Amino acid sequence: MTFLTPEENGHVTSLWGKVDVEKVGGEALGRLLVVYPWTQRFFESFGDLSSPSAIMGNPKVKAHGKKVLSAFSEGLHHLDNLKGTFAQLSELHCDKLHVDPQNFTLLGNVLVIVLAEHFGNAFSPPVQAAFQKVVTGVANALAHKYH
């Protein structure tokens, strides 16, 4: 079963081509830490997370955001096999990092918000729908190896 229709695929590929992965990654992760402060517990070694501006400016947050979004970007090339693509990361997040999989949904939603903020009207309802499908698929794939 194809994950996205050809039209949805077009929307995702076209928008993603204009995304600055480093900037958007840092912003999405930063906003996750600001809006859902309990998520900071996974990043205790990151230094100063004491205020929104500290978080958004924190170089470790930006670097890790870039890493996360690069992995997401890889996933976009394998939309028909997200579970396979994210299998190792899923095991890592369960066995070593102990991250509640609900947080993957939260990060996916924050990413959608950041894309809306950056792209304005170009983030039309059909584009949003396609991306919502992708972030849900990625969140499910990341939760797949949990036990």
Add this chain to the structure above:
Amino acid sequence: MVHFTVEEKAVITSLWGKVNVEEAGGEALGRLLVVYPWTQRFFDNFGNLSSASAIMGNPKVKAHGKKVLTSLGEAIKNMDDLKGTFAHLSELHCDRLHVDPENFKLLGNELVIVLAKYFGKDFTPQVQAAWQKMVAGVAIALAHKYH
């Protein structure tokens, strides 16, 4: 119970003052129907919902979106008593409309996305955090009378 700090209330009220309730309401509701197509089942008598553009242009969707967001505007004047403010609407959505309360969270997220789209950089992490709290509080209040 959701508590808003003085700062959060100011941030929410200030942004709300710049929102075109009719436009934002129609867009948020429209996007809900596009991105989460099962929600269309609650709007069978709205006419043409056959495509994203049909939905976004549908006058009944726009009118109902305005109604929903106007009600939210009322709640912004009563942020310390969201449950009281939404008691009647909660009963209505449970007893008459039979809407799964999970959908309130989805619509709340759509509103945040629409605000991010409209306000771009002005929709800072702090503003987002305050609004995320607001829509969560409203979703809880709307679910409160469910039985």
